[in-house]
Amino acid sequence: MSANAQPVAPVAPATKSAALLRTDGVSIQFGGLKALTDFRLSIQQGDLQGLIGPNGAGKSTAFNVLTGVYQPSQGEVFVSGTKVNGRKPHQINLLGVARTFQNIRLFRALTALDNVKVACRAQTALHQSRMGVGAKLANAAHNYADWWKALLLTPSFQREERRLTAQAEHLLEVMGLSHRRDEEARNLPYGEQRRLEIARALGSQPRVLLLDEPAAGMNTREKADLMVLIRKLRDDFKLGVLVIEHDMKLVMGICEQITVLDHGETIARGAPAEVRSDRKVIEAYLGDSYLESHGGAA
Amino acid sequence: MAQLLQHLINGLAAGTIYALVALGYTMVYGVLKLINFAHGDVMMVGVYMGYATAFAIGREARGSFLGIAAVFAVAMLGCALFGFLIERFAYRPLREKPRLTALITAIGISFALSYGFQLDIGFLPGASPRAFPEIIEPKEWLIIGDRDVVVWNWQVISFLIAVGLMVALQYLVFGTRFGRAMRAVSWDHRVAALMGIPTDRVIALTFMLSSGLAAGAGLLYAIKDTSVSPLMGLYVGLKAFVAAVIGGIGHVPGAVVGALVLGLVEEFVVGYAASTWRDAVAFGFLILVLLVKPGGLFGRVAAEKV
Helix, strand or coil: CCHHHCCCCCCCCCCCCCCCEEEEEEEEEECCEEEEEEEEEEECCCCEEEEECCCCCCHHHHHHHHCCCCCCCEEEEEECCEECCCCCHHHHHHHCEEECCCCCCCCCCCEHHHHHHHHCCCHHHHHHHCCCHHHHHHHHHHHHHHHHHHHHCCHHHHHHHHHHHHHHHHHHHHCCCHHHCCCEHHHCCHHHHHHHHHHHHHHCCCCEEEEECCCCCCCHHHHHHHHHHHHHHHHHCCCEEEEECCCHHHHHHHCCEEEEEECCEEEEEECHHHHHCCHHHHHHHHHHHHHHHCCCCC | CHHHHHHHHHHHHHHHHHHHHHHHHHHHHHHHCCCCCCHHHHHHHHHHHHHHHHHHCHHHHHCCHHHHHHHHHHHHHHHHHHHHHHHHHHHHHHCCCCHHHHHHHHHHHHHHHHHHCCCCCCCCCCCCCEECCCCCCCCEEEEECCCCEEEEHHHHHHHHHHHHHHHHHHHHHHHCHHHHHHHHHHHCHHHHHHCCCCHHHHHHHHHHHHHHHHHHHHHHHHHHHCEECCCHHHHHHHHHHHHHHHHCCCCHHHHHHHHHHHHHHHHHHHHHCCHHHHHHHHHHHHHHHHHHCCCCCCCCCCCCCC
16 A cells, blocks of 8 residues: 555644534524524544434434535534535535435445545645635636546546545455445445445545444444444544434443434533433433333433 | 448448437436436537538638547537536526426527527528538548448548547546546435535536537538538437437436437338338337336336435
């Protein structure tokens, strides 16, 4: 593996104080329905946070706001200190936010390698992501030039193509998918499709990784492996990670901080032990059965 | 036997031209799920650009390699720009509207172009067909027997240009970052955007590419037909659309196969039955294919995503 194939570390390490991803009083409304109210979140490098709540609590809405799919009705979203309200999803991804999906959404007809390569960045594009907002116009011009290079098959384009392949191959290797390199994504077994989604998300060299129910449909053994994997990815890729998950054992097992949503409102936040014993959380989410089996944690 | 060979050659020559236009339909459908009914008319505009260029460079330069290259370059680049403008100002504002809105807009643009070009004001050419200048002087390239089979030089050149463009396209779609992005957008444009792909730009480039290819195809058609008219886009566009549907719309190699099959079917009808039956048989063939394979030869009948 050549040196330039290492997609691992971001160019400039974030300063300790600056959050990679931060929301400030974000609310979002669909017609009369308040899907999210005064949502606050701050993720730093090395964080492993959880986002839980019953169905319809606003977890997916939160992910959609963080990635630019929905625009907040109120409040602000910052990525590495840059305000991203009004930015398009692909621009926010460029700034360093990538996600996976609860119901796997791979490019099913593309090979595993191509799925990852689609997300992999040209080096030029990466530099742009470190640029300020002021250089937007020059940025756009540069982007066009970059895409035309692909059409014109210049030697620099060919080099770029080889670099992208190496980068994607490396990520497949990290996720244990090297043997599936040239298979169409739809032909992979379920668990490998989930891992491929993570590889694809890592292809865009994010600083924050959002995982939407990564353990859905996995058995106990796979879940245990996944917990190890998520920690390893956070450390190796120097990420901040936010996980939506229904599996309490997994969330409580790996997350250092957990935010609990109910009806769009944040009803609790804190370390797993605190959240687990919070009365409101137990009522809203964990439910009576949890109380029974744990003899009334409150 | 010789007659069969002659028809095969003519059919293939026609089919490759249809293929280039059909690829435009299929690529745009791939990324936008839009049947771009204005595609044939965009092609017609490209042909007129080439027509104007051929006159601008003069009679002497026309037959030279550089002359031909200039005609094709101006027509294809100009048409790509034209396609870009249509996408930017006609289709993009309707992106989030129901699909039918864009479809009706496409039909509107189609009519605006094909009938607008029949006006006789300013640079517009007027309704009557015009002779397309001989940018390739016709010569027999190959004669078998006592003129049993004749292959013309323009047939060979046209075939080479068409195949060259298709090979280039194949490489672009399956070997480059742009092609990968295009396939990703075609599969799921929302996820593609979340993976950092500028979907608007990919769609714009797809339109430019399909319009440029159409202009190239239109020129080849005009050379074959030795004429150019404002209504040629409706006719060629419709046939190419049929070819794309036969192959399975959205399927790139399918469009090529569909076009070749259609070209051959038409040629055999003209050769062995009557030329007046040509269109009836072409559309009848489409109906037949769709009865047996509703998604086209290579297409899949997709269940609507919920």
